Amino acid sequence: MLERHELDTFLTLCEELHFGRTAERLRVSTSRVSQTVRALERRIGVPLFDRTSRRVELSPAGRALRDDLLPHWEAIGEAIARAVEAGKGFTGELRVCFTEPQHGLLLAGAAELFGERHPECAVRLREVRPDEVLTLLRDGTADMAMAQKDGEAEGERGIASGPVLVSEARFLAVPVTRPFARRDTLRCADLKGAALLTASSLTTPEALTQVGAGTGVLPVGASTRRYHARPDVAYVHIVDAPPVETHLLWRADSATARVRAFAEAAQDLVSAHR
16 A cells, blocks of 8 residues: 555655755755655666656656546545645635736735635735746645646646636737837737747746837737836737637646635626626
């Protein structure tokens, strides 16, 4: 019979494929992770990871074990979360982070509606950088996050998402001194060769400062024009680009009653204003 800490170590290493990051997530030493994995491999009788000084990869046996274990492990986590939530009800605090001020306004409205339904639970909102969202969800610092849909979050193991709350046209933030700024619309083909910035490690104001300085151009949602109007930046509609969509995220193993109720309140708020 495998011990819980062995399973936790194995599955975390399957996600991280790095002993140091696994140790950091589990709050143990790297040597403890190595010892646990070696002991697990001895008990099973085959290597679970192929590791060199430069990389760690799952062996065929390790991949098969992960695929067999993961659904049951996630089900156990969800069962425990439901049991804990059943005991706590809606008391306590729900921590929700967001990446844009317009998201904060929507969440403030959702928090007010949620509070009317569940006054015994407080909601704390926090603005963060886009690249902090997944880290805060995974380490439990945040219970939920409102962020733009992207491939990284949607492909992240253990992260669940709600329906799209906001869908808006995509614009390009450009320096007012550039020819693009004098156009009413653009097409995706027009951006070939353009220096595209990403705001993942920056706040939107920081990224727009770089745009104004001529460092590059930045794709944004339509609401950015209203919340970040600047004399050195123009916004041009990209007519054939997909919309910018925003939704709520949370850890799949932490889908508590509070989380589900807040997601429902946000959806109800948006639906009432459509």
